[in-house]
Amino acid sequence: MNQDEKYLREAIRLAQAGMDAHEGGPFGAVVVKDGQIVGRGCNRVTSTHDPTAHAEIVASRDACRNLQTFQLEDCTLYTSCEPCPMCLGAIYWARPARIVYGCLHSDAAEAGFDDHFIYQEIERPREERRIPMQQLLRNEAWSVFAAWIAKEEKMVY
Numbered sequence: 001m002n003q004d005e006k007y008l009r010e011a012i013r014l015a016q017a018g019m020d021a022h023e024g025g026p027f028g029a030v031v032v033k034d035g036q037i038v039g040r041g042c043n044r045v046t047s048t049h050d051p052t053a054h055a056e057i058v059a060s061r062d063a064c065r066n067l068q069t070f071q072l073e074d075c076t077l078y079t080s081c082e083p084c085p086m087c088l089g090a091i092y093w094a095r096p097a098r099i100v101y102g103c104l105h106s107d108a109a110e111a112g113f114d115d116h117f118i119y120q121e122i123e124r125p126r127e128e129r130r131i132p133m134q135q136l137l138r139n140e141a142w143s144v145f146a147a148w149i150a151k152e153e154k155m156v157y
Contacts, residue, residue, distance in 0.1 A: 028079070043058075
């Protein structure tokens with residue numbers, strides 16, 4: 001068994017365990033650095049009442065906490081299913097070296113977890129999206145960005 005299969009099987013095991021424990025949906029993930037699991041997660045959306053508690057995000061948060069960092073450079077994320085758009089965005093912010101996944105997002109859709117509508121919404125102009133969006137106070141909001149730009153001591157990420 002190669003290392004990718006070993007860690008992906010652990011992510012799949014977490015998916016089953018989380019589902020069996022009524023944590024949330026059938027998804028699991030682990031983050032690996034230098035041959036060691038540094039973060040684990042299963043879907044905890046329903047048990048925590050948190051729509052962002054997807055396995056990849058839970059595992060990334062755990063890894064960042066354990067590594068005392070906000071980025072996962074030199075890490076691999078193993079996840080039981082191809083990441084959804086939200087998780088993919090979070091993964092890109094965390095900057096792992098690579099992602100290894102089991103099921104396709106079409107498999108998740110077949111199981112009742114269809115995120116296709118999100119991809120469609122992203123492509124639509126703001127004014128045509130299902131959830132109305134309204135922009136206000138741009139100049140006031142920009143003042144915080146201006147302060148960030150001027151700030152000498154900041155951690156850029």
